[in-house]
Amino acid sequence: xxxxxxxxxxxxxxxxxxxxxxxxxxxxxxxxxxxxxxxxxxxxxxxxxxxxxxxxxxxxxxxxxxxxxxxxxxxxxxxxxxxxxxxxxxxxxxxxxxxxxxxxxxxxxxxxxxxxxxxxxxxxxxxxxxxxxxxxxxxxxxxxxxxxxxxxxxxxxxxxxxxxxxxxxxxxxxxxxxxxxxxxxxxxxxxxxxxxxxxxxxxxxxxxxxxxxxxxxxxxxxxxxxxxxxxxxxxxxxxxxxxxxxxxxxxxxxxxxxxxxxxxxxxxxxxxxxxxxxxxxxxxxxxxxxxxxxxxxxxxxxxxxxxxxxxxxxxxxxxxxxxxxxxxxxxxxxxxxxxxxxxxxxxxxxxxxxxxxxxxxxxxxxxxxxxxxxxxxxxxxxxxxxxxxxxxxxxxxxxxxxxxxxxxxxxxxxxxxxxxxxxxxxxxxxxxxxxxxxxxxxxxxxxxxxxxxxxxxxxxxxxxxxxxxxxxxxxxxxxxxxxxxxxxxxxxxxxxxxxxxxxxxxxxxxxxxxxxxxxxxxxxxxxxxxxxxxxxxxxxxxxxxxxxxxxxxxxxxxxxxxxxxxxxxxxxxxxxxxxxxxxxxxxxxxxxxxxxxxxxxxxxxxxxxxxxxxxxxxxxxxxxxxxxxxxxxxxxxxxxxxxxxxxxxxxxx
Numbered sequence: 001x002x003x004x005x006x007x008x009x010x011x012x013x014x015x016x017x018x019x020x021x022x023x024x025x026x027x028x029x030x031x032x033x034x035x036x037x038x039x040x041x042x043x044x045x046x047x048x049x050x051x052x053x054x055x056x057x058x059x060x061x062x063x064x065x066x067x068x069x070x071x072x073x074x075x076x077x078x079x080x081x082x083x084x085x086x087x088x089x090x091x092x093x094x095x096x097x098x099x100x101x102x103x104x105x106x107x108x109x110x111x112x113x114x115x116x117x118x119x120x121x122x123x124x125x126x127x128x129x130x131x132x133x134x135x136x137x138x139x140x141x142x143x144x145x146x147x148x149x150x151x152x153x154x155x156x157x158x159x160x161x162x163x164x165x166x167x168x169x170x171x172x173x174x175x176x177x178x179x180x181x182x183x184x185x186x187x188x189x190x191x192x193x194x195x196x197x198x199x200x201x202x203x204x205x206x207x208x209x210x211x212x213x214x215x216x217x218x219x220x221x222x223x224x225x226x227x228x229x230x231x232x233x234x235x236x237x238x239x240x241x242x243x244x245x246x247x248x249x250x251x252x253x254x255x256x257x258x259x260x261x262x263x264x265x266x267x268x269x270x271x272x273x274x275x276x277x278x279x280x281x282x283x284x285x286x287x288x289x290x291x292x293x294x295x296x297x298x299x300x301x302x303x304x305x306x307x308x309x310x311x312x313x314x315x316x317x318x319x320x321x322x323x324x325x326x327x328x329x330x331x332x333x334x335x336x337x338x339x340x341x342x343x344x345x346x347x348x349x350x351x352x353x354x355x356x357x358x359x360x361x362x363x364x365x366x367x368x369x370x371x372x373x374x375x376x377x378x379x380x381x382x383x384x385x386x387x388x389x390x391x392x393x394x395x396x397x398x399x400x401x402x403x404x405x406x407x408x409x410x411x412x413x414x415x416x417x418x419x420x421x422x423x424x425x426x427x428x429x430x431x432x433x434x435x436x437x438x439x440x441x442x443x444x445x446x447x448x449x450x451x452x453x454x455x456x457x458x459x460x461x462x463x464x465x466x467x468x469x470x471x472x473x474x475x476x477x478x479x480x481x482x483x484x485x486x487x488x489x490x491x492x493x494x495x496x497x498x499x500x501x502x503x504x505x506x507x508x509x510x511x512x513x514x515x516x517x518x519x520x521x522x523x524x525x526x527x528x529x530x531x532x533x534x535x536x537x538x539x540x541x542x543x544x545x546x547x548x549x550x551x552x553x554x555x556x557x558x559x560x561x562x563x564x565x566x567x568x569x570x571x572x573x574x575x576x577x578x579x580x581x582x583x584x585x586x587x588x589x590x591x592x593x594x595x596x597x598x599x600x601x602x603x604x605x606x607x608x609x610x611x612x613x614x615x616x617x618x619x620x621x622x623x624x625x626x627x628x629x630x631x632x633x634x635x636x637x638x639x640x641x642x643x644x645x646x647x648x649x650x651x652x653x
Contacts (some may be wrong), residue, residue, distance in 0.1 A: 022050045024176035024230075027070045033149045034110040037076060042174050044553070045234060047080030049073055049175040050149070056165045057183035058222075059157075060212055067165045070153040073173075077146050083173065084141040084150055091160065092133055098158045100137050105152035107143045118143040120152075162268065164190055164253035167227070169198065175232040180251065182227075185212040185220040189257040191269060191384055196249030197556075202228035218261040227251055233556065239549040240559050242424055243378040247557035254386060272436055275385045280432045284336040285393070288354045289369060291338055293362050298342070304363070310399050313365055314415045317406055318514070320356045326409035330374075330391045349409055350393045356408045357395045366398040370405065372427030372441060375562075379424065382438065394418055396429060396439070405441065412480050414516050416444070420474055423562040423622075442622065446564040447473025451542050455526065456574040457535070457650075463526035463573075467541065469519065474563055476510075476518040483520075484513040500527050501541060535580070535650040539571040539613045543643045550633040559624040559632055567617040577609035579653055585611065586646035591638055593631050597621045600635065602642050611648060 023030040039045045051072040059066050073083050086105070090098040105120035120139055128136045141150045158165070167180040179202070184190065194200070204226045211222035235248055256269035270278075280286045295304050299319065306312040324341060329348035338355050341347035353369070360367045371390040373380040380389035395406045404416045413419065422441060429439045448471070455465030471479055483490045487508075495503050502525040510519040528537060544567045550559075589602040601616045617639060624632060 022048070022074065022176055024050050027051055027053060027072055027151060027153070029072065029108045029149050029151060031110075033072070033074060034108060034115070034147070036074070037147050039074075039076060039174060041231070042234060042553070045080075045174050046077050047073055047075050047083040047173045049171060049173055049178070052175060052178040053181075054165070054167055054179070055181040058161070058185050058212060063161075063212075065158045065161055065165065067156045067158070068153070069156065070151070072149065072151045075144060075146065075148040075150065080173070081144050084144045084148075086139050086141070086152060088137040088154065088156065089130070090135045090137060090156070091158075091163075092135060093160075096159045097135075098156060098160070101155050101157065103137075103139070103152070103154040105139060105141050105150070107141045108149040108151070109143060109145055110147065116143070161188055161258075162255045164188070164255070166250060166252045168248060168250040169227075169229040170196065170232045170235045170249040172234055172236060174234045175229070177228070177230050178232065179226065179228040181225070183208070183211065183222045183224045185222050187212070187220050187259050187261070188255060189259075190253040191256050193252045193254070193381070193383070194250075195245075195252060196247055198229060198232065198249040200227050201230050202226050214261045216261070220261075233554060235556075236552055238552055238555065240561050241557060242375040242560050244557075245378040254381075254384070256384075269384050269386075272385050275387065276430065276432065276436050279430060279436075282333075284333055285350055285354070285369070288336050288338055288350070289357060291358060293338070293355075293358050295359070295362050298359070309365055312363055313360060313397055313399055313404075316359050316363060317356065317408060317415050320352065320359065320408040321411040321413070321514070324352050324355065324408070326352055332371075332391060332393050333387075352408050353393050353395050353406075356406060360395070360397060368396045369430045370394050370396050370427040370439065370441075371430060372422055373424055374421045375424045375560075376421065377424075380426075380428065382426075390428070392422060394422060394427070412477055412484070412513050414514055417473075417477075420477070420562055425623075443473065443563040445473060446566060447471075447475045448566045449475050449544065449568065451569045453524075453539070453541055453570070454572045454574075455524070457576070457580065459576075463528060463537070464524060466521060466523050468521045469542070470517055471519075472517045473565070475565065476516070479518045480510075480513050480515070483508060483518070494522075498524075498541065501525065502527065533652040534583075535648075535652075537573070537648045537650070538644075539573070539586075539611075539646060539648060540569065540615075540643045542569065544569070544617065545636060545639055545643070548633065548636045548640050550629065550636055552629075555629040556626050558626060559629060561619060561622055561624075563622050565619050567615075569615040571611075571613040573611040573613075573648065575609055575611075575650065580650045581653055582606050582611065582649075583651050584647070584649040586613070586642075586648070589638065589642060591635065593635055594628065597624065597628070598632075598635065600639055600642070602646075613646075613648075615642060 021032045022036055023032050033050060039048050053070040054067060056065060056067040075081060075083060088100050090100060092098065103125055107118045109116040120141060125137065125139045128138060130136050169178045206224050208222045208224050210219040213219040229249060232249060235244060237244055254269060258266045303312060303315050323345065325346045327346050327348060331348055332350040335348060336350040338351060341351040341355055357367050357369055372392050372394065373389050374392050377391045397404045397406055405418050407413065407418045407422065410419050425441065426438050427441050428436050430436050450470040452468045453465065455463050457463050491506050503522050505523040508520050510517050528535065585604045585606060588604055589600060591600040598619045603614045605612050
């Protein structure tokens with residue numbers, strides 16, 4: 001009888017109704033949450049955020065920011081078990097530390113009609129030092145099974161009001177309902193930014209009088225807001241994208257002004273005019289940019305006396321590339337010293353590119369620094385200055401009325417190219433005379449791949465011939481690095497990549513590691529399968545895409561290749577028409593993306609004893625909007641199919 005009563009009480013607590021729907025607007029677990037084990041809107045989901053809730057407010061007693069967090073997650077299969085591993089990141093600086101309290105976590109399972117409730121124990125909560133400024137509080141919910149529902153809640157306490165708690169409405173699993181409540185005293189004024197382009201189903205604000213008081217009777221009103229989103233798809237990262245934080249649906253806060261009860265006012269967010277002035281006098285970057293350099297201490301007289309400015313700039317650029325090594329550090333606002341760089345021959349991004357800037361400037365070339373945020377770092381905010389958004393510095397050179405963007409951290413780059421990591425749409429040109437401004441950072445030319453294969457079937461019925469390839473732009477960059485860093489390993493990798501080919505007479509014909517292209521040639525012997533009188537031959541010894549990189553049901557963020565490009569493959573097969581006859585050639589294709597933004601052209605023809613095949617793939621845009629995704633997905637599928645299933649059938653006479 002006691003067991004029956006206990007079961008009844010549990011079922012009552014779970015809101016007794018036997019429905020097959022998730023209860024998505026409550027933290028309380030229901031039978032619907034437990035009994036529903038599929039999610040029709042996304043059959044690939046391993047787990048489901050049924051309900052997420054946050055509430056941030058300033059405590060009236062200690063003026064610290066408190067954030068209450070509650071989450072309810074459905075585990076759909078074993079691949080979703082990792083959602084039971086929870087990490088809470090806490091920030092600390094000096095004696096000021098974030099804390100977490102009131103951790104409560106529970107796993108619910110439905111077994112033989114009974115609800116089994118398993119509580120997280122205090123001893124199973126662990127603290128781990130992540131680095132000097134971060135601590136992790138970690139725990140794993142117990143008794144996880146397929147079909148489990150987990151809930152956990154906690155309160156995070158932060159003394160850092162400059163960093164008001166931002167909120168993600170989207171994650172790597174689908175979310176049914178997500179609500180965030182905030183209460184912000186009038187002492188703190190924030191710029192509030194909604195990121196990701198998703199619509200709020202709730203967006204309300206009201207004023208609460210005298211929500212915060214001090215001991216002398218002064219008080220402040222609070223702005224209380226409620227934000228909510230419903231039915232958010234999972235955000236799944238895929239190839240050809242910049243940082244997910246550019247597109248993840250969330251709300252962010254940037255402190256603009258603090259007004260104390262004593263009348264003091266601190267401005268944190270400034271205008272670009274103010275930032276330009278402060279940047280110019282900054283002890284690291286600003287002062288380093290204005291340092292003069294004695295050219296004769298670093299450059300030979302031939303370079304110094306060169307009259308052709310473009311040639312001089314090229315030579316100085318090459319000098320910095322070859323003599324100074326980037327240490328991999330992105331801290332562009334710290335430890336910037338031209339003196340130390342020259343002494344140690346190694347330094348961070350700012351040091352190397354500021355040295356380049358100063359050498360060019362002393363040589364009479366018009367140069368300016370450009371701040372940017374790399375692809376992995378996310379877009380820099382354009383609405384107002386957020387200097388912490390920037391993590392990289394390059395140089396703009398204006399030579400003979402033509403603009404060049406330069407980065408000397410990579411000694412394989414050509415003059416006028418910047419690393420792929422810098423292709424993040426735009427940067428901030430720091431012009432100390434006329435004021436800073438936004439500039440577009442886009443490659444001036446397309447990157448291309450060319451392959452030309454010419455083979456023949458000889459008297460011994462073996463297929464052999466030559467392949468010549470050429471890559472330009474960003475396609476050439478990685479190949480140059482692979483080859484010039486270890487040529488033997490490069491050739492070995494090439495041979496392993498094509499196990500059905502014997503490669504010989506390999507040769508690179510481009511002009512060194514800073515050449516604008518990478519050209520190679522080699523002889524091949526093709527080991528095809530002997531099927532009697534028939535020869536089946538796939539003409540694509542080299543494949544541009546081995547598989548379709550686009551696999552999502554839906555993609556809500558842009559497809560960002562970084563640059564426009566073209567792939568071109570030509571194939572020529574010669575044979576003795578007295579011995580062989582053509583039975584079948586691959587089907588020709590001509591496929592275009594909408595608005596002429598890309599095309600696949602595949603042609604085949606036979607002329608006497610020679611077969612000609614050509615494949616050309618063109619991407620006319622560097623960035624495609626999300627609405628292009630289904631077309632690009634089908635486009636790539638056709639490319640893979642052409643390369644994989646195009647067969648030439650010859651028959652012996």
